[in-house]
Amino acid sequence: QVQLQESGPGLVEPSQTLSLTCTVSGDSISTDTYYWSWIRQPAGKGLEWIGRIYASGSTNYNPSLKSRVTMSLDTSRNQFSLNLHSVTAADTAVYYCAREREVPAALSVYFDLWGRGTLVTVSS
Amino acid sequence: SYELTQPPSVSVYPGQTARITCSADALPKQYAYWYQQKPGQAPVLVIYKDSERPSGIPERFSGSSSGTTVTLTISGVQAEDEGDYYCQSADSSGTYVLFGGGTKLTAL
Numbered sequence: 001q002v003q004l005q006e007s008g009p010g011l012v013e014p015s016q017t018l019s020l021t022c023t024v025s026g027d028s029i030s031t032d033t034y035y036w037s038w039i040r041q042p043a044g045k046g047l048e049w050i051g052r053i054y055a056s057g058s059t060n061y062n063p064s065l066k067s068r069v070t071m072s073l074d075t076s077r078n079q080f081s082l083n084l085h086s087v088t089a090a091d092t093a094v095y096y097c098a099r100e101r102e103v104p105a106a107l108s109v110y111f112d113l114w115g116r117g118t119l120v121t122v123s124s
Numbered sequence: 125s126y127e128l129t130q131p132p133s134v135s136v137y138p139g140q141t142a143r144i145t146c147s148a149d150a151l152p153k154q155y156a157y158w159y160q161q162k163p164g165q166a167p168v169l170v171i172y173k174d175s176e177r178p179s180g181i182p183e184r185f186s187g188s189s190s191g192t193t194v195t196l197t198i199s200g201v202q203a204e205d206e207g208d209y210y211c212q213s214a215d216s217s218g219t220y221v222l223f224g225g226g227t228k229l230t231a232l
Contacts, residue, residue, distance in 0.1 A: 037221070047159075047167065047210055049221035060219050096166055103155060103173060107218030110157040112178070114166040 002026035004097050004115035012091075012122050018084040022097030022115060029078050030055050035100040036080045037111065038071070040093040048093075052100055053080055087122045094119050128156075128211050128224035135230040142201050144227045146211030148192040154213045156194040158187060161226075162207040170209075171196060203231045 008020035022036070029036055038050040051061035053071040061069045068085045084091060099113040129147045136142045146156060156174050159167035169178055171187035174194055184199045198205055211224040 046226045047212075047223040049223065052221075062220065102218065106155060106173075107214070107216070108155040108173070109214055109218055109221065110155075110169065110172050110212060111159075111167075112169055112172075114168075117166050 002099070002113055004099065004113060006095060006097050006115045006118040008118060008120070010119060010121060012087055012120060013124050014088055014122055015086055018082070018087050018091060018095075018120055018122070020082045020095055020097075020118065020120070021079050022081070023077070023079050024099075025078070027099075028075075029073060029080055030075050033101075035102070035109070036073075037098045037100045038082045039096045039098055039111070039114075040091075041096070041117075042090075042093040050082065050084075050095075089122050092120065092122045126215075126222070128213060128222050130209075130211060130224040130227045132225070133228045133230065135232055136201050137232045138203060139200055142198040142205070142229055144196045144198075144209050144211075144229065146194045146196070146224045148213065153189075153192060154216070154218070156187070156189065157212045158185075158196045159210045159212065160205075160207050161210065167210060198229070201229075201231050205229060206231050 003025045005023045012018045035052045037052040053059050059071050070083045072081050094117040096117045097115045098111040102109050127149050158171040160170045161167040170181050170185050174189040175187040186197045188195050208226045210226045
């Protein structure tokens, strides 16, 4: 059974970097079958896609966050990571990692498996 | 870019049919996906490719598409179906993911 688990600090100071890791068990992140994404959700609000990383290490980021986001892979640990720089209180949210699938020939993607999420609070 | 618009809330009595819409304000038409989220839990995929149902999702969940509007239908709503529902799609290249604002389903 494939599982995703987020980990990282629950509290980050303003202007610092938010760093989270997603550990994937039961599947290899090196496969080309899936992509690996981060999604966040402020309390009481909707979902916001942050970006994805492919097995090759290539990335796509939400244009609204692109200037502050970097993602990376650690295939030896079967993990992928998110760094969000220069955070403010507006970045306080539950952060989810998710497995993403593409619909062949349709240029369409969706999320078939999610981690349980981790709350990150930006505060001094 | 375009946006996905959902009604903030839908309320029905148990046993009735709930319909939640998701409208794109512009083309192109992409497949839509629906997720159910219960309080304190991660979203769960309930419909993919407009109308396909993943294994393990009850048959009362169905999806349809017409023009630039997709609809999630829950026939015979049960109390356990309460939660937030999000539609999701992508831009024409499939690169950038979009979510609707979410709809809170209440079983009266």
